[in-house]
Amino acid sequence: MKRILTGIKPTGEIHIGNYFGMIKEVVELQKNYQVFLMIADLHAQTVPYKPQELKFLTYELASSLLALGIDPKKTVLFRQSDIPAHLYLYWILSCLSYFGELQLMHEFKEQAERYKKQGVGVGIFMYPVLQAADVLIYNADLVPVGQDQVQHLELTRELARRFNKRFKKFFKVPEIYIHEETAKIMSLDDPSKKMSKSLPEGCLEIFAPENAIKEKIKKAVTDSGQEIKYDPQKKPGISNLMIIYKYLTNKTLAEIEEEFSGLGYNDFKGKIIEAFFDYFKVARVAKRKIKKEEVEKILRIGAQKANQVAKENLIKILKIVGLK
Numbered sequence: 001m002k003r004i005l006t007g008i009k010p011t012g013e014i015h016i017g018n019y020f021g022m023i024k025e026v027v028e029l030q031k032n033y034q035v036f037l038m039i040a041d042l043h044a045q046t047v048p049y050k051p052q053e054l055k056f057l058t059y060e061l062a063s064s065l066l067a068l069g070i071d072p073k074k075t076v077l078f079r080q081s082d083i084p085a086h087l088y089l090y091w092i093l094s095c096l097s098y099f100g101e102l103q104l105m106h107e108f109k110e111q112a113e114r115y116k117k118q119g120v121g122v123g124i125f126m127y128p129v130l131q132a133a134d135v136l137i138y139n140a141d142l143v144p145v146g147q148d149q150v151q152h153l154e155l156t157r158e159l160a161r162r163f164n165k166r167f168k169k170f171f172k173v174p175e176i177y178i179h180e181e182t183a184k185i186m187s188l189d190d191p192s193k194k195m196s197k198s199l200p201e202g203c204l205e206i207f208a209p210e211n212a213i214k215e216k217i218k219k220a221v222t223d224s225g226q227e228i229k230y231d232p233q234k235k236p237g238i239s240n241l242m243i244i245y246k247y248l249t250n251k252t253l254a255e256i257e258e259e260f261s262g263l264g265y266n267d268f269k270g271k272i273i274e275a276f277f278d279y280f281k282v283a284r285v286a287k288r289k290i291k292k293e294e295v296e297k298i299l300r301i302g303a304q305k306a307n308q309v310a311k312e313n314l315i316k317i318l319k320i321v322g323l324k
């Protein structure tokens with residue numbers, strides 16, 4: 001059975017970008033692949049965070065994933081920090097990485113700009129290498145991600161090739177799996193930025209209280225004019241809302257334009273609210289029923305399974321690089 005590794009950071013509440021970009025795909029893929037789904041708590045440390053919140057957000061995230069259809073009988077759901085082998089391989093891959101190539105990473109450039117005043121952490125700079133280690137320690141065949149992660153995954157592929165050439169062929173060069181080109185949902189308050197947990201104002205969080213969701217949608221940035229028309233250049237706000245509505249309803253963009261021909265932005269937003277609650281009704285009810293002890297047990301079992309595979313591979317890798 002082919003193997004998948006992917007992850008999500010516990011830096012905030014899960015939003016529809018995470019869901020349509022990655023989680024929905026994994027829910028499908030878990031039927032036919034061996035999936036390792038990691039809560040990337042080490043990645044969460046690359047930006048300022050509150051220690052007392054990290055644990056809470058980790059459990060929150062795990063229960064959200066379960067409510068959205070991640071099945072712990074099929075998918076190994078685990079916490080990154082429970083698997084020390086990731087860090088060991090991270091060091092080995094760091095020694096194969098170049099300063100110049102890491103400097104080119106879009107996310108690094110964005111975060112470097114954002115934290116310019118406080119100082120840019122080395123963690124932000126290095127995290128694509130840790131991400132490569134996350135994937136390669138399981139020798140994954142496939143990595144389902146949103147569009148925003150493609151550049152990092154290209155680096156993972158390059159590091160796998162470089163390791164194989166430098167030492168011995170061991171790693172598979174993992175495939176990047178993106179369901180659709182449009183798997184990039186933009187922020188509701190600034191459609192030039194991607195929706196991200198690190199910018200919560202622009203996120204449509206799946207499990208937020210009903211009123212908060214309604215408010216977010218009503219306040220979402222629109223464009224001048226009144227037409228509901230897909231034109232990402234001239235109408236980035238409405239085009240993003242159309243993409244969201246498309247995912248929620250399974251309608252095509254042409255059908256959406258027709259549905260709202262002659263109607264205004266408020267009518268459209270009202271329909272998005274309706275579609276949102278229809279789509280996530282089951283998950284929102286399911287989440288309330290999941291208990292903390294249940295999540296703890298799933299993460300414990302997940303860690304055991306992930307550790308077994310990661311350790312086995314690490315022993316082989318240490319021999320290859322001359323450390324054992």
Ligand code: ADP
Binds near residue numbers: 018148
């Ligand atoms: P965030 O930026 O919200 O913190 P993560 O880095 O935890 O997201 O990413 C988790 C997964 O969700 C990744 O596969 C990523 O590609 C996907 N993802 C994140 N934001 C979006 C988005 N706005 N649109 C589509 N996919 C996204």
